[in-house]
Amino acid sequence: MSVATRDMNSGRNSVKAVLIAGPTASGKSALALDLAEAANGTVINTDSMQVYRDLRVLTARPTLEEEARVPHRLYGHVDASVNYSAGAWVKDAAAVLAEIQANGRLPIFIGGTGLYFKALTRGLSNVPPVPEAIREAVRERLEQNGPEALHDELARRDPEAAARLRPRDRVRIARALEVVEATGRPLVDWHAHGLPPLLPPQGVAALFLAPDRKDVYARIDRRFESMMDRGALEEARALGNRNLDPLLPAMKAHGVPAVIRHLAGELSREEAIAIGQIDTRHYAKRQFTWFRHQLPEFEWVAPDQAKAWLETRLGLSSGRTNPV
CATH class of the missing domain: 3.40.50.300 (P-loop containing nucleotide triphosphate hydrolases)
Known part of the structure; x- marks a missing residue:
């Protein structure tokens, strides 16, 4: 340093x-x-x-x-x-x-x-704030379907984020999906302009x-x-x-x-x-x-x-x- x-x-x-x-x-x-x-x-x-x-x-x-x-x-x-x-x-x-x-x-x-x-x-x-309604909807799916199912969904909508996350990483999977649903853009796009x-x-x-x-x-x-x-x-x-x-x-x-x-x-x-x-x-x-x-x-x-x-x-x- x-x-x-x-x-x-x-x-x-x-x-x-x-x-x-x-x-x-x-x-x-x-x-x-x-x-x-x-x-x-x-x-x-x-x-x-x-x-x-x-x-x-x-x-x-x-x-x-x-x-x-x-x-x-x-x-x-x-x-x-x-x-x-x-x-x-x-x-x-x-x-x-x-x-x-x-x-x-x-x-x-x-x-x-x-x-x-x-x-x-x-x-x-x-990353802009995620509306509470979207956050709650993703968490409801997480509880109902489990993290592996949401990881599969993330792989379709944000393949780069899904590739970095373990299929049972509940918090980060939910976060990545929330961002995609709220903004229509994957996390990597927001990371590039921060x-x-x-x-x-x-x-x-x-x-x-x-x-x-x-x-x-x-x-x-x-x-x-x-x-x-x-x-x-x-x-x-x-x-x-x-x-x-x-x-x-x-x-x-x-x-x-x-x-x-x-x-x-x-x-x-x-x-x-x-x-x-x-x-x-x-x-x-x-x-x-x-x-x-x-x-x-x-x-x-x-x-x-x-x-x-x-x-x-x-x-x-x-x-x-x-x-x-």
Whole structure:
């Protein structure tokens, strides 16, 4: 990746934004919080599940105390009933970025959703909103006929999308069909003419926090057990009582389906915890793989070296604030 360099004329560091990615439970939030305090920064959520106000505990959002230490944006600003998309996040992030830059603060994007980071630096397809009537009709067919039947239909209407998807990938098959029905155009057409990147490749310090995988998996297990004692049951109960569409993103957050089933008496507490832990570990594994192949410009840094890496890129030294 292109590392930050000094502007020799002004003496100011040329980094205009920091991107901190990494697998879940890797310590990203603590790193971003420390950096924001040292560098007059604002922390911007770049995680697709932490946008939901209904899921503070189960998505490991920053605590109220942490949010009070430095400005945090795009956390918990979406209701669970909303099918919030990457395109919606890009629009929200663009407005927040302009505000932060106008106030002279350092934008610090932090999270684990690769598509959001990709949209920041490479842009995003500009798929228009799908009418709710079309969305509901496709989901009804999905429930009645199963994903394989819809995959066959997609193969006729959008062969390129069908070739990329597994026949049982319910969510992505439904999404591709919704776009075709709503717009009359396949996804590939929309991908070719999308939203431009929010950040230029120059002036961005992009870090992937890369702890040992066994350490991450152990932290995931401990964290999920702790969540069950810190409000996860109450969150899942409130969400389940709303009878929302199970295909909504918030309803599929790691641990949510299992905890709801536990509350309904279908699973023991131990079974729900085990499922939540396994699902989250699998997600962490996919995050490692995705970033390595999709965003190779991110520099992989071990946790014990991450603070020094950022200080070097930003021109920080202990006890000295970066002139952003």
